[in-house]
Amino acid sequence: MTKVSTASAPEVSAASDLEVQTHPIAARITHWLMALAILTLIGSGWRIYNASPIFDFRFPEAFTLGGDVEDSLALHNDPGVASAIAWHFAAMWLLALSYLGFVLWNTITGHFWRDFLPVGPVSFWRDFTAAARFKLDHRLGEYNAVQRVFYWGVLGAVAMMLLSGIAIWKPVQTYPLETLFGGFQGARIVHFVFMSAIALFIVIHVALVILVPKTFVAMTLGRATAKPHKGGG
Amino acid sequence: MELERRRLVGGSLSIGALTMLTGCDISDHDSVQRALALVSRFNDRVQAAIFRPNRLAPTFPEADAVKDFRYNAWYGPDTAPRQSAADYRLMLAGQIADKRPWTVEKLYTLPQVTQITRHVCVEGWSMIGKWSGAPLSEFLKRIGADTTAKYVGFECADGYYEGIDMATALHPQTLMAFKLSDDILPTRHGYPFKIRIPTKLGFKNPKFVTTIYVTNQQPKGFWPDRGYNWFSGI
Numbered sequence: 001m002t003k004v005s006t007a008s009a010p011e012v013s014a015a016s017d018l019e020v021q022t023h024p025i026a027a028r029i030t031h032w033l034m035a036l037a038i039l040t041l042i043g044s045g046w047r048i049y050n051a052s053p054i055f056d057f058r059f060p061e062a063f064t065l066g067g068d069v070e071d072s073l074a075l076h077n078d079p080g081v082a083s084a085i086a087w088h089f090a091a092m093w094l095l096a097l098s099y100l101g102f103v104l105w106n107t108i109t110g111h112f113w114r115d116f117l118p119v120g121p122v123s124f125w126r127d128f129t130a131a132a133r134f135k136l137d138h139r140l141g142e143y144n145a146v147q148r149v150f151y152w153g154v155l156g157a158v159a160m161m162l163l164s165g166i167a168i169w170k171p172v173q174t175y176p177l178e179t180l181f182g183g184f185q186g187a188r189i190v191h192f193v194f195m196s197a198i199a200l201f202i203v204i205h206v207a208l209v210i211l212v213p214k215t216f217v218a219m220t221l222g223r224a225t226a227k228p229h230k231g232g233g
Numbered sequence: 234m235e236l237e238r239r240r241l242v243g244g245s246l247s248i249g250a251l252t253m254l255t256g257c258d259i260s261d262h263d264s265v266q267r268a269l270a271l272v273s274r275f276n277d278r279v280q281a282a283i284f285r286p287n288r289l290a291p292t293f294p295e296a297d298a299v300k301d302f303r304y305n306a307w308y309g310p311d312t313a314p315r316q317s318a319a320d321y322r323l324m325l326a327g328q329i330a331d332k333r334p335w336t337v338e339k340l341y342t343l344p345q346v347t348q349i350t351r352h353v354c355v356e357g358w359s360m361i362g363k364w365s366g367a368p369l370s371e372f373l374k375r376i377g378a379d380t381t382a383k384y385v386g387f388e389c390a391d392g393y394y395e396g397i398d399m400a401t402a403l404h405p406q407t408l409m410a411f412k413l414s415d416d417i418l419p420t421r422h423g424y425p426f427k428i429r430i431p432t433k434l435g436f437k438n439p440k441f442v443t444t445i446y447v448t449n450q451q452p453k454g455f456w457p458d459r460g461y462n463w464f465s466g467i
Contacts, residue, residue, distance in 0.1 A: 052357035067260030077307050081356065082460030083260040086269035089276055089462065171353065172290045172432050172467045173283055184351070184359050 018225040021141035021218040027111070028219055030102035034158075037095035038198060040065065040087055045195060047084035054188055092165060099158055119148040138212050140226045154201045157194045164191040266460075277464040284466050286400050290431035293349045298363040300414050302422065305354065305435065306391070310421035314390040314441050321425055327386070327446035330377025337425045341411065343367035343375070348406060350431035352438070353467050355456070364429045366410035370403045378447045386452030387428060390441035396452025397430065397437060398464070406431050409442075434465040
């Protein structure tokens with residue numbers, strides 16, 4: 001079976017020959033705060049989207065956040081959009097702060113450059129085709145080129161969400177920011193597109209965590225170890 | 234029965250949903266609503282701080298203005314209050330020196346400007362319209378309003394009520410709009426005038442205004458009382 005090597009050597013502890021993954025407390029806290037903020041923003045965002053859909057569909061109510069629609073309509077003629085907006089404009093602060101914290105921490109400690117670089121189209125294509133043939137090894141504590149691209153991508157997507165979100169929230173005070181996105185409606189579409197990208201990332205991210213549960217242990221408790229496994233996954 | 238079934242289906246669907254982590258009905262708890270209201274008041278202060286009194290909302294070419302402007306209210310356009318020029322009086326209250334009521338005829342003597350600006354609805358849609366009317370700041374000056382007070386409030390013939398911060402009331406683009414697309418404001422759009430504020434969301438633009446008052450107490454708003462953010466600047 002083909003063994004596909006990745007860009008850098010895994011972090012292997014010399015004494016026990018185990019693969020080790022560690023996540024410092026700052027990374028874990030900001031990771032989980034971002035996760036909470038993003039789930040809240042997506043759930044409430046879908047309810048807000050439903051109030052005036054951009055495309056020819058609505059999200060199922062059960063997947064949206066903002067309280068019981070029937071109750072809210074009966075009480076104050078509003079399909080829970082008020083609550084959804086309140087959630088959205090509360091969680092936006094949480095996301096902005098945890099994202100800033102995450103990016104600052106990773107920049108200062110050098111985690112970005114150490115673990116997510118280098119990455120290029122050649123290594124991405126090599127690892128991507130290997131993953132597509134289920135021949136890419138996952139080694140705890142090491143990020144292959146596909147993971148690197150995905151993490152850079154989702155970080156970029158969150159930045160785009162924040163920027164397009166500001167353009168939608170304050171189109172007058174931040175004008176001409178919206179023109180970057182082709183106007184107010186353009187900013188709404190950009191906001192939707194990068195939301196979709198992040199939702200897709202979450203699905204893949206969670207699926208892979210289920211495949212390699214020790215990464216969840218590491219991101220929660222701070223440390224996980226695994227015996228190096230040989231051959232393709 | 235149908236409602237019960239829908240809830241059951243909705244409830245079981247939500248179990249598998251990612252949003253389950255944050256919970257579908259968590260929004261309906263009083264403590265959650267109180268916490269969200271606290272953040273919303275914090276957001277009011279943030280918005281007041283970033284509002285720049287002389288920053289103009291973008292204006293658009295005439296060709297972009299929608300002639301058949303969208304009607305939006307919680308009731309149908311046919312039940313919109315019909316006010317006649319003969320009977321209508323604009324009442325004034327609060328910290329205002331000259332509280333004599335104004336007739337439509339007298340309102341029309343105010344200096345008027347025309348602007349083509351964008352109306353942004355809290356629901357997300359937006360529409361560009363051509364409005365003509367008197368700057369609210371000029372009217373406030375003529376009635377001797379205390380512009381050091383914090384707020385201006387509005388009461389409307391359809392039971393609607395709203396209020397804005399004084400900085401927004403004095404903004405050069407905040408109008409008492411008497412015309413839409415060069416025509417006298419139609420009944421459904423708020424005859425004799427609507428307050429047109431291109432720096433606020435649409436619901437902060439009250440129609441059919443019958444009373445204007447100046448106060449230091451934050452006026453209530455119809456939709457803010459239903460959970461929407463009070464300041465709602467854009």
